[in-house]
Amino acid sequence: MSDFPLFPAQASTIAWQVDALYGFLVLLTVVFCILVFGMVTIFAIKYRRRSDDEQPEQNHGNLALELSWTIIPLFIALFVFLLGADVFFRLQRAPADPLEIYAVGKQWMWKIQHESGKREINTLHVPKGQPVRLTMTSEDVLHDFFIPAFRVKNDVIPGRYTTLWFEATQLGEFHIFCAEYCGTQHSGMIGKVIVMDPTDYHDWLMGASASDESMVEAGQRQFQALGCETCHKSTSSGQGPSLVGIYDKPVKLKNGQEVTVDVDYIRESILQPRAKIVDGYEPIMPIFEGQISEQSLLQIVSYIKSLTESAE
Amino acid sequence: MSDAVKANGEPKNYLNDTYGIKSWLLTLDHKRIGIMYLITLTAFFLVGGVFAAFIRLELMTPKGDLFEAETYNKMFTMHGVVMIFFFLIPSIPAVLGNFLIPLQIGARDVAFPKLNLASYYLYALGGMFAIAAILMGGIDTGWTFYTPYSSSYSNSFVSLALVGVFINGFSSILTGVNFMVTIHKMRAPGLTWFRLPLFIWGHYATSLIQVLGTPVVAITLLLVVFERVFNIGIFDPTYGGDPVLFQHMFWFYSHPAVYIMILPGFAVISDVIACFSRKRIFGYSFVAFSSLAIAVLGFLVWGHHMFVSGQSTYASMVFSFITFFVAVPSAVKIFNWSFTLHKGSIKLDSPMLYVMGFIGLFTIGGLTGLFLSTLGTDVHLHDTYFVVAHFHYVMVGGMVMAFLCGLHFWWPKMTGRMYPEGPAKLGVMFVFAGFNLTFLPQFILGYMGMPRRYHAYPEEWQALNIMSTAGATVLGLGFGLTIAYFIWSLFKGEKAPANPFQAKGLEWDIPSPPIAHNFEAIPIVTWEAYPYGPEEAASQSTETATEPAKEDEIV
Numbered sequence: 001m002s003d004f005p006l007f008p009a010q011a012s013t014i015a016w017q018v019d020a021l022y023g024f025l026v027l028l029t030v031v032f033c034i035l036v037f038g039m040v041t042i043f044a045i046k047y048r049r050r051s052d053d054e055q056p057e058q059n060h061g062n063l064a065l066e067l068s069w070t071i072i073p074l075f076i077a078l079f080v081f082l083l084g085a086d087v088f089f090r091l092q093r094a095p096a097d098p099l100e101i102y103a104v105g106k107q108w109m110w111k112i113q114h115e116s117g118k119r120e121i122n123t124l125h126v127p128k129g130q131p132v133r134l135t136m137t138s139e140d141v142l143h144d145f146f147i148p149a150f151r152v153k154n155d156v157i158p159g160r161y162t163t164l165w166f167e168a169t170q171l172g173e174f175h176i177f178c179a180e181y182c183g184t185q186h187s188g189m190i191g192k193v194i195v196m197d198p199t200d201y202h203d204w205l206m207g208a209s210a211s212d213e214s215m216v217e218a219g220q221r222q223f224q225a226l227g228c229e230t231c232h233k234s235t236s237s238g239q240g241p242s243l244v245g246i247y248d249k250p251v252k253l254k255n256g257q258e259v260t261v262d263v264d265y266i267r268e269s270i271l272q273p274r275a276k277i278v279d280g281y282e283p284i285m286p287i288f289e290g291q292i293s294e295q296s297l298l299q300i301v302s303y304i305k306s307l308t309e310s311a312e
Numbered sequence: 313m314s315d316a317v318k319a320n321g322e323p324k325n326y327l328n329d330t331y332g333i334k335s336w337l338l339t340l341d342h343k344r345i346g347i348m349y350l351i352t353l354t355a356f357f358l359v360g361g362v363f364a365a366f367i368r369l370e371l372m373t374p375k376g377d378l379f380e381a382e383t384y385n386k387m388f389t390m391h392g393v394v395m396i397f398f399f400l401i402p403s404i405p406a407v408l409g410n411f412l413i414p415l416q417i418g419a420r421d422v423a424f425p426k427l428n429l430a431s432y433y434l435y436a437l438g439g440m441f442a443i444a445a446i447l448m449g450g451i452d453t454g455w456t457f458y459t460p461y462s463s464s465y466s467n468s469f470v471s472l473a474l475v476g477v478f479i480n481g482f483s484s485i486l487t488g489v490n491f492m493v494t495i496h497k498m499r500a501p502g503l504t505w506f507r508l509p510l511f512i513w514g515h516y517a518t519s520l521i522q523v524l525g526t527p528v529v530a531i532t533l534l535l536v537v538f539e540r541v542f543n544i545g546i547f548d549p550t551y552g553g554d555p556v557l558f559q560h561m562f563w564f565y566s567h568p569a570v571y572i573m574i575l576p577g578f579a580v581i582s583d584v585i586a587c588f589s590r591k592r593i594f595g596y597s598f599v600a601f602s603s604l605a606i607a608v609l610g611f612l613v614w615g616h617h618m619f620v621s622g623q624s625t626y627a628s629m630v631f632s633f634i635t636f637f638v639a640v641p642s643a644v645k646i647f648n649w650s651f652t653l654h655k656g657s658i659k660l661d662s663p664m665l666y667v668m669g670f671i672g673l674f675t676i677g678g679l680t681g682l683f684l685s686t687l688g689t690d691v692h693l694h695d696t697y698f699v700v701a702h703f704h705y706v707m708v709g710g711m712v713m714a715f716l717c718g719l720h721f722w723w724p725k726m727t728g729r730m731y732p733e734g735p736a737k738l739g740v741m742f743v744f745a746g747f748n749l750t751f752l753p754q755f756i757l758g759y760m761g762m763p764r765r766y767h768a769y770p771e772e773w774q775a776l777n778i779m780s781t782a783g784a785t786v787l788g789l790g791f792g793l794t795i796a797y798f799i800w801s802l803f804k805g806e807k808a809p810a811n812p813f814q815a816k817g818l819e820w821d822i823p824s825p826p827i828a829h830n831f832e833a834i835p836i837v838t839w840e841a842y843p844y845g846p847e848e849a850a851s852q853s854t855e856t857a858t859e860p861a862k863e864d865e866i867v
Contacts, residue, residue: 007759021688028679028682040650048657048658048659048660054657055846056655056845060596073639073640074637080682083686084685087687091691141464142458142461146763151691177766183465184385
């Protein structure tokens with residue numbers, strides 16, 4: 001990087017789209033500024049007071065002008081809204097089958113775990129050219145995961161999961177910032193994304209300090225240790241619903257509502273099982289709120305997700 | 313009081329009508345209350361300014377080496393809390409609104425003079441809580457008080473400061489009620505709604521937001537205090553609360569609150585631009601209704617602060633969509649002011665230079681708002697220095713410029729003295745240049761990704777931060793110069809005539825400074841606002857009535 005950069009690196013598939021939108025808005029701003037500043041300056045010079053008893057002719061306005069500077073800005077505004085919404089949709093919707101990585105924020109560090117079980121703190125290794133989805137939560141206050149080079153950002157909230165996705169297009173190291181003020185060392189809650197060739201990434205995952213237990217395996221181990229499988233059997237014969245093949249599918253609740261089984265629903269059903277009981281079952285599951293760490297919870301959630309992936 | 317009694321060789325006015333500290337502290341005169349607000353506000357502005365100076369000093373170097381992280385966090389928090397709640401929100405309404413609303417509508421005081429004094433003391437009491445919080449060790453949550461950090465984690469004096477803001481909220485509500493009733497009930501005979509100066513329309517729209525919005529933030533902040541003190545689960549998920557709920561409730565007020573801060577600025581600009589171009593405001597009713605439109609739309613857009621908060625994608629789309637509608641009345645105002653200059657008789661005295669600065673800076677502030685209401689760019693820009701720059705362009709470039717504009721314009725009326733024009737012109741240049749040098753680099757820093765509220769930052773951003781600090785120095789000199797010559801003028805300034813700028817409006821028909829009861833006789837208004845033209849000047853009646861506005865005139 002030069003000593004006086006004006007733009008962040010453009011290192012993800014979405015980055016150029018955000019930059020194009022930004023460029024358009026800069027252009028719009030410049031055009032309007034020239035229009036207004038030009039008009040005001042020309043009038044101020046042309047109609048300057050030449051003698052102290054000048055009494056200029058009055059007018060009360062002009063309906064055609066009023067309507068045109070109401071309607072034209074309205075259409076420009078709505079056009080910009082559409083452009084922005086279009087990019088936003090692409091920022092929100094991850095492509096199918098992204099590489100899943102999990103992050104937990106706490107005062108003042110980022111704890112990352114890859115599906116293989118490998119953990120890291122304040123660094124995030126990702127492969128180039130492959131969509132990555134981060135599922136994030138916080139152990140304490142609000143945080144926000146921000147990678148300027150990728151133009152992605154999302155709040156990290158205690159008590160629920162949020163996600164963001166990106167596909168890196170450039171090898172190298174880029175800043176990670178916590179963008180939501182989180183207390184004393186907020187500006188120290190920073191890190192690096194390290195974008196690697198997919199083969200290097202694979203080697204890194206398998207290399208030194210590789211975990212011998214993947215997230216799914218760790219989740220399965222805890223699923224058994226906590227006695228979950230006593231009721232949640234692989235067939236529908238248990239006292240609780242079977243968890244095979246449920247992920248990302250709608251399920252009917254006792255109160256007649258329908259919800260999609262997403263990570264947030266799984267999380268809530270572990271911590272506060274009585275909040276949304278599946279139709280046909282009794283509220284007998286114990287509450288796990290405060291019993292499981294955020295990281296273990298993510299492992300159990302990824303195990304439950306895997307029960308659907310292996311069933312398909 | 314009706315005959316010009318001489319006191320020390322001077323005619324009686326509201327300043328020399330009675331003497332002694334008690335005659336000020338217990339006054340029910342809206343003009344004296346306005347002056348008391350001005351003094352207190354200026355003190356808060358200086359406190360907030362000192363914090364800003366420390367922030368800029370720390371950011372000259374990338375490492376957090378001047379202050380501890382905790383101290384830095386407290387400084388940006390207290391800068392925000394003091395400037396927003398104790399300077400910007402009251403500023404124009406409490407000082408200029410208080411002083412001028414009765415004068416401009418031909419009334420002898422506001423509708424509820426005692427309530428007006430109570431508003432001042434609530435403001436002062438709230439301010440004392442804030443000062444106490446600062447002196448005891450400060451508060452480190454950021455001015456937005458986001459939960460659960462503010463409710464469960466911060467070890468600073470959060471409750472004390474929140475109670476201060478809570479009390480101050482009542483000052484705002486009572487002032488709003490007072491102004492609304494005053495504008496409805498106390499207009500002089502013949503002064504119909506569309507004959508009112510736009511200053512009144514702007515303050516009416518502001519009062520509407522103050523009355524409707526402030527209770528929401530007041531109760532929200534009280535809930536945070538309850539959660540801190542009694543561990544009731546409202547916002548902290550550990551107690552079963554929802555941290556994002558706080559953001560909804562906070563921004564439901566705090567977005568309209570930025571319009572509380574800017575609408576009175578619009579109000580001032582309209583009056584001043586008409587005077588210094590000797591023109592009726594182009595499209596008077598469009599300017600008037602655009603203020604109301606902004607006030608109403610302001611309540612429907614709070615979610616645009618929450619595009620990355622985990623709020624649903626569709627909610628974000630709706631909030632973004634409605635936000636773009638706010639751009640329209642803002643654009644309408646800018647174009648109407650610009651066209652008011654067309655074929656006018658323009659004199660660039662210092663109040664008018666502030667108007668020019670305001671139009672420039674508010675245009676940039678408004679247009680950069682588009683970047684943040686656009687979903688695709690906001691995700692990247694949210695919580696970066698881009699937001700800081702945008703906010704300051706609107707609040708300092710807009711509101712503070714408008715406040716200074718109004719202070720210069722009505723200073724002769726308020727104090728009976730002229731400010732010195734040469735230093736005033738120099739002051740406005742310093743403020744304008746310093747301001748741009750401070751905040752333009754912050755747009756670039758923001759797009760590069762520099763997060764706000766950072767005590768330390770990567771080295772590649774140092775050059776732009778040094779520019780910003782240099783600009784803040786110039787800006788500070790501009791403010792210092794302005795305060796200095798204002799104080800100087802109180803003693804050495806030329807005596808002001810009743811109408812030094814040949815301005816139109818009822819406040820200019822009475823002596824500077826006005827007598828305690830404003831009008832010897834209540835005027836009857838038969839002309840439209842801003843009668844600057846020759847034919848209109850002729851139609852101005854000099855009739856006066858002795859009775860206040862008739863009840864059946866009330867809309």
